[in-house]
Amino acid sequence: MTDSQLRVGAAETDLTPPLGTELAGLFETRPATGVESPLLAKAIAVQADGAPAVLITCDLIYLPAALTDAAKSIIADRAGVPADRIVISSTHTHTGPATIPTGTGTGAAVDPHYLAELPGRIAESAILACARLRPATVAIGTATVDGICFNRRYLTDDGFAITHWGDRPGEPRPAGPTDPTVTALLAEDTDGRPIALWANLSLHYVGIDDQTMISSDYYGRFAASVRAQLGADVIAVLCNGASGDINNVDPRRRVPITGTRRAILVARAVAGAAVAATALVERSASVTVDARNLPFTAHRYPVTEDDRELADKIIAALRQAQGTGVPEAWFSYAAGNPVPAPLAERFARNLLELDALPAERPIAIGLITIGDLGLVALPGEVFVEHGLRLKERSPHRVTAIIGLANDHLGYLPTRRAFAEGGYETWRSPTSWTRPGTGEDLVETVLREWEDA
Known part of the structure; x- marks a missing residue:
């Protein structure tokens, strides 16, 4: 699309399930006993010429294509936004409802009534965001955070990998890198008032003390910290990046704070980085906005x-x-x-x-361009190495990976990680692709960029 006067709208809607809902993310069943913080769907619509591109981030562990496609269909009908211009991703909170059946006795049970309502609730955030489109400027930048991101896979003396170092003796040897880059986009109205701050970091999640409480984990605290700095009306979004092998657990325990207190500290640090990344960056009111899908076939x-x-x-x-x-x-x-x-x-x-699953399944890779920001939306828990490779080869000045987007393939390790073993390489109905899928996704995007 050609450059044109930019318009931005943002909104959020509630996704909080009822008490008693079984919470996903751990190996034991946990019926929800209360609401520590609400779960939200947050949408940012960005428009130049033609239909807007819409980024939706949900405080959920992950979403299958059946639910994201249903939500996109509602948005297309009610807001006129084509499905291939919409990305719906999950933060990966581990204190939210189950969204994919995992079989009898193998995980949290889904609530069919909640899932039936979920696409409409998600769609409402985008419909409201589109209704609020108004002239705006955007500022795009990056900053790094220290002491936040750790590769959670560690090599043993025999060259294999374990997930989480725990209390093992000796010096931990991370099996891979990290990406402590916070990418941020700040949208302001023509009077300089913030509309929305969208941010991205490759970090699995940071949980709270009581794992039986419904909670947005550190993502909700990120939003609160941003609003404390930019104003109570700002829609503050933190989406997950290439975090399949990244967590916030320092194996050397240099800062022994855990649980809710740690979630607050991490959220403050990430929010501060996102605000700083865009504070003194050039604002632009005329940018190119584009969004499209790349077809891909995933194999079991x-x-x-x-x-x-x-x-x-x-x-x-x-x-x-x-x-x-x-x-x-x-x-x-x-x-x-x-x-x-x-x-x-x-x-x-x-x-x-x-x-018993089908041998293959078609999925879509989302490509979104907002000015000199390029976004790659991938459907799973992408290993950080895949994200770093895309960033290194990207034609955009700033690139971010949106993980857990549009569908869920589970963990997407590297081929090397499959050879090293470890929890992320174990296969299940929610982590089901063959080795090499991550590399194939990356190569599909790189070929598209090279041909553009």
Whole structure:
């Protein structure tokens, strides 16, 4: 699209589920006992010529295409925005409702009534944002944060990887890099009043003390910190980047603060970086806005006959009340370290459910351009190495990866990570693609950029 007078609108709507909803993100079932902070869908609509591009971020663990497509259809009908100009992503809060069925006895149960209402609630944020479009300027910048991002995979002496260092002795050796870059876009009206601050960081999540409470985790506290600086009416959005192997746990425990207090501190630091990144950056009222999808076919992990036999054996042993004798599970994806015995039943059932999925599934990669900011929306928990490769090869001055976007493929490790093993490489119905999928996604984007 050609440069034109920019218009921006922003809005948020409530996604908080009812009490008693089973919360996703951990291995045990946790019915919600209260609401520590509401879950929100936040939309920013950016328009030059033609239809706007809409970025929606939801305080949910992840969303399947069935739900995001339904929401996009509503937005298209009521706001006239084509589906391929909409990106719907999740923050990955671990204190929100389950959104994908994971099978009997293998995770939090979904609430079908909540899921039936969810697309409409999400769509409402975009419809309101489009209704509020008004002349605006944007400022785009980056800043780095220290002591926030850690690669959560560590190499053992035999060259394999473990997830989370814990209390192990010795010096931890991270298995990969981090990306502590906060990318930010500040939209202001023509009088210089902030409309919205959109930010992005590759960090898994930072949780709260009580894991039975519905909470937006540190994302909600980011918004509160931004509003304290820019004004109570600002829509403040923090979306997740390439964070599949990144968390906020320092293995050396140099700052031993955890839980809610840590979430507050991290949120303040990230909010400060986002505000600083855009504070004294040139404002532009005339930019190019573009949004489109790239088609991609994702392939399921190839379950072996040995995998099936081992899964059947584990489940049969449990049925015979011999659960205490279930061994560690050396499924074909378990390089270096097996699935430990306490989780063997869960992953045995997961593997059989995985085996029943279609062999391949079409998905879409989202490409969004706002001035000299390029956004790549990928459908899963992308390893940081994939995001760094895209940034290094990007034709845009500033590039950010939006993870957990439009669909959910689960963890997208590197080929090297699959060879090293570890939790992120274990396969299930919610983390189901074959090795190399992450690299294939990256190459699809790079080819598109090269051909443009």
